[in-house]
Amino acid sequence: MKKYVEVYDYFKKLIENGALKAGDRLPSIRNACNILSVSKTTVQNAYFDLLADGYIISVDKSGYYVTEQKSISEVKCEAKPERQILYDLKSGDADEESFDIKLWQRYIKSALRSQGRLLSYSEVQGEADLRQALSDYIREKRNVTASPDRIIVGAGVQWLLSVLCSLVKDRKTVSFPDKSFVQGMSLFEDYGYDVHTRYKDADIIYVSPSHMTAYGDVMPMKRRLELVDYSEKTGSIIIEDDFDSDFLYQSKPTPSLYALSANDNVVYMGSFSNVLIPGIRISYMVLTQELAKRFEASKHKFAQTASKTEQIALCQYIRDGHISSQTRKVRRHYTSKARLLFDNIKKEVPNAAVTLGDNGLRVLVSCDFSGEISDFEKNKISVSVIKFEDGKITLSLTPSAIKECDIPKAVVVLKSILN
Amino acid sequence: MKKYVEVYDYFKKLIENGALKAGDRLPSIRNACNILSVSKTTVQNAYFDLLADGYIISVDKSGYYVTEQKSISEVKCEAKPERQILYDLKSGDADEESFDIKLWQRYIKSALRSQGRLLSYSEVQGEADLRQALSDYIREKRNVTASPDRIIVGAGVQWLLSVLCSLVKDRKTVSFPDKSFVQGMSLFEDYGYDVHTRYKDADIIYVSPSHMTAYGDVMPMKRRLELVDYSEKTGSIIIEDDFDSDFLYQSKPTPSLYALSANDNVVYMGSFSNVLIPGIRISYMVLTQELAKRFEASKHKFAQTASKTEQIALCQYIRDGHISSQTRKVRRHYTSKARLLFDNIKKEVPNAAVTLGDNGLRVLVSCDFSGEISDFEKNKISVSVIKFEDGKITLSLTPSAIKECDIPKAVVVLKSILN
Numbered sequence: 030m031k032k033y034v035e036v037y038d039y040f041k042k043l044i045e046n047g048a049l050k051a052g053d054r055l056p057s058i059r060n061a062c063n064i065l066s067v068s069k070t071t072v073q074n075a076y077f078d079l080l081a082d083g084y085i086i087s088v089d090k091s092g093y094y095v096t097e098q099k100s101i102s103e104v105k106c107e108a109k110p111e112r113q114i115l116y117d118l119k120s121g122d123a124d125e126e127s128f129d130i131k132l133w134q135r136y137i138k139s140a141l142r143s144q145g146r147l148l149s150y151s152e153v154q155g156e157a158d159l160r161q162a163l164s165d166y167i168r169e170k171r172n173v174t175a176s177p178d179r180i181i182v183g184a185g186v187q188w189l190l191s192v193l194c195s196l197v198k199d200r201k202t203v204s205f206p207d208k209s210f211v212q213g214m215s216l217f218e219d220y221g222y223d224v225h226t227r228y229k230d231a232d233i234i235y236v237s238p239s240h241m242t243a244y245g246d247v248m249p250m251k252r253r254l255e256l257v258d259y260s261e262k263t264g265s266i267i268i269e270d271d272f273d274s275d276f277l278y279q280s281k282p283t284p285s286l287y288a289l290s291a292n293d294n295v296v297y298m299g300s301f302s303n304v305l306i307p308g309i310r311i312s313y314m315v316l317t318q319e320l321a322k323r324f325e326a327s328k329h330k331f332a333q334t335a336s337k338t339e340q341i342a343l344c345q346y347i348r349d350g351h352i353s354s355q356t357r358k359v360r361r362h363y364t365s366k367a368r369l370l371f372d373n374i375k376k377e378v379p380n381a382a383v384t385l386g387d388n389g390l391r392v393l394v395s396c397d398f399s400g401e402i403s404d405f406e407k408n409k410i411s412v413s414v415i416k417f418e419d420g421k422i423t424l425s426l427t428p429s430a431i432k433e434c435d436i437p438k439a440v441v442v443l444k445s446i447l448n
Numbered sequence: 449m450k451k452y453v454e455v456y457d458y459f460k461k462l463i464e465n466g467a468l469k470a471g472d473r474l475p476s477i478r479n480a481c482n483i484l485s486v487s488k489t490t491v492q493n494a495y496f497d498l499l500a501d502g503y504i505i506s507v508d509k510s511g512y513y514v515t516e517q518k519s520i521s522e523v524k525c526e527a528k529p530e531r532q533i534l535y536d537l538k539s540g541d542a543d544e545e546s547f548d549i550k551l552w553q554r555y556i557k558s559a560l561r562s563q564g565r566l567l568s569y570s571e572v573q574g575e576a577d578l579r580q581a582l583s584d585y586i587r588e589k590r591n592v593t594a595s596p597d598r599i600i601v602g603a604g605v606q607w608l609l610s611v612l613c614s615l616v617k618d619r620k621t622v623s624f625p626d627k628s629f630v631q632g633m634s635l636f637e638d639y640g641y642d643v644h645t646r647y648k649d650a651d652i653i654y655v656s657p658s659h660m661t662a663y664g665d666v667m668p669m670k671r672r673l674e675l676v677d678y679s680e681k682t683g684s685i686i687i688e689d690d691f692d693s694d695f696l697y698q699s700k701p702t703p704s705l706y707a708l709s710a711n712d713n714v715v716y717m718g719s720f721s722n723v724l725i726p727g728i729r730i731s732y733m734v735l736t737q738e739l740a741k742r743f744e745a746s747k748h749k750f751a752q753t754a755s756k757t758e759q760i761a762l763c764q765y766i767r768d769g770h771i772s773s774q775t776r777k778v779r780r781h782y783t784s785k786a787r788l789l790f791d792n793i794k795k796e797v798p799n800a801a802v803t804l805g806d807n808g809l810r811v812l813v814s815c816d817f818s819g820e821i822s823d824f825e826k827n828k829i830s831v832s833v834i835k836f837e838d839g840k841i842t843l844s845l846t847p848s849a850i851k852e853c854d855i856p857k858a859v860v861v862l863k864s865i866l867n
Contacts, residue, residue: 044719122568130566135496145732148549148726185752215749307568307570308570308757309566334604334606345499430568
């Protein structure tokens with residue numbers, strides 16, 4: 030065993046058996062060297078790992094102190110003390126079982142080794158090899174054919190939309206048929222657009238065909254063809270945010286608008302937060318040929334926002350085929366949890382109308398309700414309230430973050446609130 | 449030694465001694481298992497590391513192939529084949545010697561271990577513990593006193609400016625006295641602002657007191673006081689981008705505008721790309737109390753853009769005091785390179801007027817020039833041309849990316865072009 034691991038274990042044991050209590054100060058690094066007859070580096074490394082694992086904290090100019098030893102995972106979460114939710118049916122966060130974080134960690138570690146690349150700024154448009162991998166991936170997966178020079182990488186869809194806004198200055202109205210994407214709508218408002226929620230009558234139409242509503246309606250084929258037809262006749266730009274398309278319940282996802290359109294008028298967008306881990310911010314958009322030319326001409330106006338390390342890691346992750354297998358795994362997991370939630374509510378809350386969202390990831394519940402919206406948080410359960418009027422409430426429930434074993438318990442709580 | 453390391457070494461040796469040549473295909477994973485009598489996982493791990501180290505590439509559905517073995521670092525850079533520059537005096541990229549990438553890698557690895565946090569989306573405003581660490585850091589370092597709830601974290605200054613634009617909708621004119629920050633200027637233009645470059649006469653004034661011009665002028669104390677006074681009288685907002693302040697040549701940096709102002713009208717911004725590694729995109733801004741309230745009220749309009757892993761890593765990196773030591777190291781390195789460049793040009797190109805920029809990081813060269821701007825690239829040297837008219841050229845040279853030993857050679861090339 031390495032020396033510093035021994036030192037780490039030594040202090041860990043003292044903390045765990047209570048010999049060192051919360052608030053106790055550890056010996057200074059110099060003192061620890063003397064006490065344990067080891068080098069300064071050894072102690073530093075050991076303290077570093079104790080810090081990383083939440084056993085101690087470092088206080089500026091004072092030293093190292095033992096933390097409260099509730100459980101390590103709680104200590105880690107100190108950053109979010111406000112969250113007192115036991116049953117999360119709202120956030121869309123991920124659960125531990127669905128994600129192979131270890132695998133992702135390996136790719137990050139590998140990316141960190143490419144020192145030469147990390148020393149320079151990221152390419153404005155996104156790393157070239159990542160764009161090539163994305164180009165291959167969306168061609169195979171969604172029949173979206175676009176060369177890498179039409180792909181822009183960025184930290185999140187909202188940022189990409191702001192780049193787009195800057196490129197299409199001649200347009201005035203935008204439509205967001207799904208009213209729930211507030212971040213997109215307010216961005217266009219800030220850019221001076223007239224924003225409405227009808228399906229047509231707009232220079233730009235933002236749709237998310239696999240996630241049309243908060244509870245996950247999927248746009249039917251007929252509607253897709255109509256929309257493509259409309260945009261071809263009027264010259265409107267369609268922004269197709271392919272959010273959740275990977276997660277469709279049906280075995281065959283419906284074709285992308287991009288693939289359906291014969292003209293150069295669909296901007297295609299995708300994201301990886303929901304198949305990798307939510308903390309990763311890498312999205313991409315495929316510009317039309319016209320807009321790609323404009324981007325090329327005004328490249329100096331933009332800076333890359335996505336982490337270069339994560340771009341390098343994602344590129345290799347995609348090349349090695351992990352996105353597809355990871356997607357299948359997450360989908361299987363999430364849809365089975367949604368099904369379980371659906372079944373449980375049907376059984377426990379028989380007077381409610383329960384629907385499983387089209388995409389199989391969300392459950393919609395409608396019933397009479399005489400309580401208050403704050404009742405949910407008071408009972409430590411978080412839900413999205415879609416509608417609450419005339420004594421009737423409609424909830425959208427997303428069971429991605431909750432553990433499977435907690436679903437029956439969450440439904441018992443729901444039942445007590447709704448009845 | 450671990451089994452997979454043996455397999456890794458086995459193939460590495462075959463590649464290095466030429467038994468496996470560029471383009472040769474490696475045995476499939478299954479075949480390699482049989483040949484070497486090891487498990488599938490062992491081969492996979494070995495191939496993974498060969499990939500990571502650039503010895504092989506993986507071709508979709510075909511297999512693993514040996515790469516061109518020029519040198520590993522060249523192979524890694526395949527993503528940027530277009531860059532044929534030998535002497536980089538322009539990019540502001542970092543050099544290997546200045547950055548302790550290994551140290552940063554450790555913090556990233558440690559952050560990757562906090563699984564619980566990585567499974568949820570990042571806080572819109574930035575991770576709470578990072579904001580606390582930033583608050584402590586800027587108070588101590590720049591006398592900027594602001595509670596964490598006034599700090600917004602995001603991927604780059606441009607993104608943060610777009611958040612700011614969204615918060616201050618009632619203002620119409622903005623001034624960018626330093627004309628070189630195109631990304632900022634065009635952003636405000638996109639938001640419908642009237643943008644000019646005078647020092648005053650604006651609702652918002654963007655200044656970068658430690659980097660006032662492309663060659664690094666520092667704003668003198670008198671001018672700082674005047675500006676603060678002006679903004680207090682007129683109610684203008686000052687955006688103080690403290691870019692490069694860490695790098696000031698003088699032993700004592702001049703005080704921040706934020707600290708000089710008694711009123712609530714300075715938005716303070718900072719960034720870490722230049723003290724960590726350029727590929728990291730984490731910046732922050734301190735909002736005025738008024739704007740912080742507006743942000744709180746419109747939080748739902750924004751999404752976090754910075755990588756959560758990197759936010760967690762940076763938080764601990766700051767807490768452990770590495771920013772300060774790293775800054776000192778980088779500054780020492782860069783200013784000594786700038787001084788060397790300055791001395792060499794003075795000696796070799798005696799007819800040029802040479803100045804060392806105020807901040808000690810850039811060198812300004814003016815002289816007669818009868819050639820063309822493309823001459824520089826043709827000679828594989830990159831420079832920023834500040835001005836070229838009437839047979840006279842002015843260059844700004846940034847020696848951060850170039851190796852110390854290459855500076856004399858670069859000056860010989862410069863001399864041949866300029867004479």
